[in-house]
Amino acid sequence: MVLPWRSRGGRRAERRNLSTSGDTSVVKIKVPAQLRSSKIELVQSPRAPLTPRDAVEICRRLENATAREENAECLEIVSKIKNLAKDNGETNKKCLLQYSVVSELTSCFQRFASTREEHAPLLEEVLSVITSWLPLNRTEGFSKMGSTASLKTLVRFLNAPDAKTRQNAVFCIREVIAIDKRFVYALTDIEGAFEGLIKIIKDSVSTSSTKASIMAIYRIISCDNKTASKLVNLGLVALIAEMIVNNAEKSVCERCLVVLNVVCDNEQSREDVLGNALIVPLIVKKILRVSDLATQCSVSILWKLWRKNNDHLLVEALQVGAFEKLLVVLQVGCEEKTKERASELLRNLNRCRNEMENTNCVDSSMHLKNVKKSF
Template sequence: MGFNFMSGMRVNEKNITPVTSWSESESEIIIPPEFQCPISIDLMTDPVIISTGITYDRVSIEKWINSGNKTCPVTNTVLTTFDQIPNHAIRKMIQGWCVEKGSSLIKRIPTPRVPLMPCEVYEICRKLSSATRRGDYKKCVEIIGKIKKLGEDSERNQKCINENGVGLVLCDCFVKFSGDEKLTAMLNEILSLLTWMVPIGSEGITKLSSESSFRCVSGLLRSNEDSVRQNAAFFMKEILTLDETRVHAFAVENGVVGAFAKLIRDSVSSTATKFSLIAIYQMVLQKPEIASEFLDVGLVNLTVEMIVNAENSVCEKALAVLDAICETKKGREEVRKNALVMPLLVKKILKVSELATRSSVSVILKLSKTENVFAVEEAVCLGAFQKVFLVLQVGYGEETKAKATELLKMMNAHMKLMGDCVDSSMNFKYLKKPKSKSGRLRNFLL
């Protein structure tokens, strides 16, 4: 229980209610004006001085500045800098006053941790860069540990670290030591830090895609520790977004295919599974022949299991992977072998998301177009005609509608097999293919 004495409000842990009457055991305590924040008129808990010399509570002045204001609230002077310097003198006076009052309504404010400043981050970057160039891994381990501790202290510190170039310097450090298997712990720590510094930019990802770095990341992907595998999966996904043939050659060479399949099979986490599916999608999309590598490790059955059991975000990505696999003849043959595929594809239309619907329709279309009349008949008998027709009515994008239209025309040729599924008097010859198509499932990665 505490008091906002200037506003006559009793402050409770759960809510704030107006004071309607004063208890006889409570006496009014007036906060000295010099201890009040000019913005909130409350007792300052973390007083800071800005460039105009006025002291504010840090939370209040940061909120003021972050709202787009560029002037001092008291003097209305344009701020020459937004730096905030802790006012230790006022803070100690406030703490002393709290102790002196000795009231249950007044608690001594804790000494706040001083937030990280950009100049300190620049110095950290300089030291880490220097240690990296010298090959001084012990110093690098020390600095990396400091960065981790600073980030764990507060979200504000993390933001300051993210905005001042630490990510790129960490990438340089990773590249420098990626060939040393004895430094696996340090390299994993770097990846762990980089996960909360994304996006690190194309320059950083390009560094991680170098031959030695790629081998290191793929090695971590095969680790026995789940957290390590998840971090590695995340950056493997980022690396594989690069449209470079050599990256995919590295993937096959370094056992990445099997590692991803194992990561999915082990159900490490929903996040790790999504990272893996996105990476697989990228690999197969950019280099379709790599699909055979995934087929050999049972990817089709793994994907079908996820479509059956997984949450919508995972199901969506699993369907996209299945669609990418069906780009190849061998992929379509493997997909046809699984009796659950067609019922699941029909079921997921309009059920998960537009991307899932697009993938489902696309897979049915690919299976139906490749001299496989039975795929069309099965889809029709499962009720796909009505659901695909509805796709045209719900405002989906041009690519989704284009696929739906093409599939409807194919199914229309098998009207006699529909029985009671649809009104056989309906004629869909009027359906026309939309004029334009968007790109492939690029939004899948967002």
Template sequence: MGLSLRARRRGGNKKEVQVPAISCSDEEDITIPSQFQCPISYDLMKDPVIIASGITYDRENIEKWFESGCKTCPVTNTVLTTLEQIPNHSIRRMIQEWCVVAKGSSLGRIPTPRVPVTSHQAVEICGKLLSATGREDHAACVEMVKKMKRLGKESERNKKCLKENGIGLVLCVCFDAFSENANATDLLEDVMVLLTWMFPIGLEGQARLTSSSSFKRLVGFLRGGDQNAAILVKELLSLDEANVHALAAINGVEEALVRSIRDSVSLASIYRMISVKPEITTRFLGLDLVNLTVEMLVDSENSVCEKALLVLNAICESNEGRREIRGNELVMPILVKKILKVSEIAKKDLVCVMWRICKSGDGSEVEEALRLGAFKKLVVMLQVGCGEGTKEKVTELLKMMNIQMKMNGFVDNSDSSIEFKHLKRPF
């Protein structure tokens, strides 16, 4: 690739920087005119904007500069009184015309960029939605919400601008206002999409979304398998224990969460509810929660395994939960299989579940774990290293297994392919 362009920084010591030309074919190099290059990247500007110093940059590059905490002009090094960026339409048109002239190469036309939403526009949209909500003007609310969705899809910058200018709270107000309106389903679904961008939403927004009518409507969407509803419920439950108690009071919420369990987000909500309100464990057990959670462990990625093991560990807190888990034929085989395959975070809960069911059982669980090859895998875990609490439980499990082997003359015929390269000394 040829080096056909020399760019010169302004200010300070003058320094020549060689910039690669755009290679369009084996025979042809296109040299970018210096006035079309961003002074930061020296690449062709796709969305040229002027900042307060009068220098033009590509929007993406200058935004990254500002987001890094710099409040100066990269070229002149002057401190800027404002970080506002104004589209340089004349340069953009010149770049587009130049691209057309060079169209015989592989260089395509630079499309006209969409101008990001400004804080002023975000505040205006916010006011219009709030006003329409107060009037219960369904059509106007739909129009404003769809406009926000369009803006959000255009760029992450737009999402950030909307969030920073109070849209989250107004959306919560809107959801609450229309939560009992049977004809507002489409509007509420769009509001939920937007709200997944807006957390944290503040105490007032949280109060609106956790009102009796709002919570009931969220559960209704959850029952229908709406993923955005599942995300909102998880976020609300994580904010305050009072929200857990409020949600638990809604009829059918356990069924809604279990029905959407294939979405691992609902696993996190179930864990939170059982942890804060253990007495509702019985309700979840009656909905086949143990079997569904165990099935999710079979071939799931680490993040899902972590949540599933959290739920099983929480269920193990109760006698009824331990009996249910011990009675599931898949539990021990899957736990043993996963010992050396899950993340460090998940290992803590996996060992705790195994320890609890072995300690509370009649010895058959320990024997099954031995038969499946748990002993060698736990030794490897102990030697490789684990947290102090986990280490204690692993040690106790190994002692239980050792006793079982001596009592029954058990010979470990487990899979000999387990790697012991990390083993420093025998157990």
């Protein structure tokens, strides 16, 4: 048996430990010449976890470098923080978070985002570190990402050519606007914000970024209903319909229905929703097919559209099986508000069906000519 601190020849190994502040420990071991051409073998040992003293020192250095606007030094420190978070995983991360590294990182981002000079590599690196630690909405200092300068930089990254940068930006925006409505209003005033969020969905950067963009849009519309018409003009309704048709992931479909539900609260946007021939059959098909929340949203959307469009929508809904679906919704049970809306829709659907049977006539223009795909 060869002990780890001895060579095969029985000689005592020469050990040199370079482990400081999370650096790699290197062990020099002499081995017989017949086994290796080189007489020195470097063996990596586990990295030492970060100590509170080291974390405080790192934060202090970053704070000072940010105050002096030393781009290169800040980039070096941020890269070190990123590497430390990878080593010993949660241990180093918890230590860094405990000693307010997020506050220093967001201060750095805000400071360099406010300058006229170009600091994209540094800002992208800071954003990468912050994003890898999300959610941070309750962490001290994270609200600095909601400053005007920081949001403008995030929107610029949202429209950047690099997919990873765009993904990090939309993740951060989603978290920031969840903290305070003020940040939502600040974001809506920035040129290119809506276009960037819509483009994330159109380009299908990744499933996670699509979800983040949808949730950001939901929070924006929920806070300011007037923004719905702007987003609809950018093609939001058509995008939602396309995602519901093509995306098999339930969580994406659920988020789409949640957004469509708040869009229908805006009178002008309801007209655009009704103008899409796929919406009604898609909504009816998703009742009881995705989740309880999706069913609630689907019933709510139908109810809101019916209140605006009256019997024309009822005829269209009857043709795609809404009456039977709503009956089942009441039978299996649902929340009180959904139950009331489903009951009201059923009464009017039944009335409409009786009128159609009595007249034995259905306007051919009400058939869904644009539906070319089974759902």
